[in-house]
Amino acid sequence: MLDSHIIVNLVYLVAAVMFIFGLKMLAHPRTAVRGNMISSIAMLIAVVVTAYLVFADGNATWAGWLLIGIGLTIGGAIGVFLAVKVEMTQMPQLVALFNGLGGGASVFVASAELLGLTDAEATPDVMLAIGISGLIGTVTFWGSLVAFGKLQEIDLFEKPLPIPAPQAFNAVLGVVLLVLVAIMATTGMGWPFLLIILCATALGFTLVMPIGGADMPVVIALLNSYSGLAAAATGFVIDNNVLIISGSLVGASGIILTQIMCKAMNRSLVNVLFGTMQPGGGPAGSDDELYATVRSTSADDVAMILDNAQRVVFVPGYGLAVAQAQHAVRDLANLLQEKGVAVEYAIHPVAGRMPGHMNVLLAEADVPYDQLQEMDDINPTLGQVDVAIVIGANDVVNPLANTDPNSPIAGMPIIEVGKARTVIVIKRSLSPGFAKIPNPLFAAENTLMFFSDGKKAVLDIVTAVKEL
Template identity: 90%
Template sequence: MLDSHIIVNLVYLVAAVMFIFGLKMMAHPRTAVRGNLISSIAMLIAVVVTSYLIFADGGASWVGWLLIAVGLVIGSGIGIFLAVKVEMKQMPQLVALFNGLGGGASVFVAGAELLGLTDARATADVMLAIGISGLIGTVTFWGSLVAFGKLQEIEIFEKPLPIPAPQAFNAVLAVVLLILVAVMASTGMGWPFIFVFICATALGFTLVMPIGGADMPVVIALLNSYSGLAAAATGFVIDNNVLIISGSLVGASGIILTQIMCKAMNRSLINVLFGTMQAGGGTFGSDDELYANVRSTSADDIAMILDNAQRVVFVPGYGLAVAQAQHAVRDLANLLKDKGATVEYAIHPVAGRMPGHMNVLLAEADVPYDQLKEMDEINPTMGQVDVAIVIGANDVVNPLANTDPNSPIAGMPIIEVDKARTVIVIKRSLSPGFAKIPNPLFAAENTLMFFADGKKAVLDIVSAVKDL
């Protein structure tokens, strides 16, 4: 008969393969839901089999089993509650919390293993894995909480750090942490773990606090990678193959996604982590001067413009999420398609506050996947668009990226809506985006501003189109 550990490892292999296929399927909107389900089932299998392994090795009494069962029930209950109650506009905050909880779980597991570690198990590789798990997991936990606070616009997280040279301070902390981990690995002593936790806590705050809101999509992707790396390190601590594989998958995919986000913003990862996106010198004077020629419009006027349009492109941004306007936009798009217009959605990689934010919102409203066009696909034909409707987007359509070399977003790829025949921008006001810089698109000759809440504005346009 096969040894129980062989069976467990075979089941782990099945779970790992399911993780890989699930992750692959999540790369495309058509299969993302199925991929998420497959990955969730794989995680459930991994948890159940790991629990069995603990019992088979005599490491769990009935109290241990009870704690495992309680943990599953409470965790599942919280997950179901959040999945049902959290609004789509709060999804970035939820992702940030998930990243943090993943890092925190790694710290607890590594710490618990350290407490029960025997001298025979306190080898250099195990102690190194414990130290790395504690370091990365702690940074991930506190960094994710700061990211959550910034996304939630909690005032305390918007204030600058009271540290004269935060970059130098971070460098010193990083060196100290590496020394502490090296001490753990070389001596087999566990006491440095406490100081790893303390220093990593400080580093988690000081790393993320200075980063501006415009860089949050990159930060979330990076913290997601950190949580995976912490999990992989913890897998080495407890000798769990599926945790090593799944953590490595998350870590690698997070790094790849971070690179994609940086490329979409024309910024290096070093610049994101150690720089800030500040309003810089531009070719314009005051905002009053820049916006002197802004023209506002109404729902009735927009309806008449759309009545003659053959090709309409919607450009969603974070304002769409805040207003929960995705269903109203879908209804307007359906009306326009019924009138014979071609309707598309231009998706910028960093639109919103997390990677794929706009894709998720539009998928929730059952927008056909083939209508979602990536920036590189839509830009070459923007000059052929009759009407481009920008809803809540700002920095990702700001032409200063192409025209002002002194702008903080200079060189950042944008959706070039300014090339469309008519641009309609739906915003509450002329306020700047995350980058805190003005947008000359609002005053362009081919632009009309519709000042209103995103959802109300689109609903008014729907009514006006129906009345034609």
């Protein structure tokens, strides 16, 4: 008869393979839903088998099973509630919270294991894993809460830190944390763990607080990687193979995504973390002077412009998510295609407030994936576009990135909509984007501003096009 640990590890292997296939399927919108389902089933299998292992080892008590049941019930209920109630505009905040909860869970598991260790079990590798899990998990938890606050635009998290040299302070904290982890690993003593938690809490705040709002997609991807690394370290702590594998997958994919985001912004990860974006650096003169030549338009005028267009490109941004205008945009695109107009969507890698935000929104509206064009693919052909319709995007189309070396977004690749023959910008007002800087595109000669709620504006355009 097979030992229960052999059975568990074989099932863990199956779950790990399902994680890998699920992650692979997430790379394409057509298979993403199925991949997410496969990964969810794999996690359910891992949880059930872990509970079986506790029972098989004879470590289960009625109180233990009660706590497990309560945890599963409460966690499942919260998960269902969030899945049903959270709007797409709040998805970046939710992802930030998930990252934080993953890091926090790793800290609790490592703490519980530390409390239950005997002197013989406190080997250097176990103590090293506990220290690393506590460090990364705590930084992830508090850093994610700060990211949540920034995404939610809570004033407290928008204020500068009262620290004269935050970079030097972070460097000192980092060295102190490494020394504490080394003490744990070499001496087998557990007292440094509390200091690790306290110092890592401070580092979680000071590391993320100075980072500008426009960098949040990068920060979310990085914190996601941190949560995976914390989980992998915790897997070594409790000798759980599936946790090691799944944590490593999350950690590696998060790092890869972070690098992709940094490349899209033409910045290094070091620059994002330590050379923070700060407001300022706009064009010379006041905003009133900059926007003196702004021209507004109406739904009827836009419909007439579209009636003569052969190629139209939509450029979605966070404002589209706020207005929940993706379905209205799809309807307008379908109407234009019926008239023989070529329709595409220009997707900036950091549009919105988390990686892939616009892709998810448009997929929700059943926009054909082959109509979505990445920034590098669409930019060379924007000169042949008759009409570019910008809906809620701001910083990712701001020409200051190319023209003002002192701008907070200097050097960031943008979608060069200004090359199109006509640019229609749908926006409530001339207010700045997340980077807090003005946008000269709004006053360009070939730009027309349609001041309205994104969804209402597109629906009005749809009505006007039908009436032509």
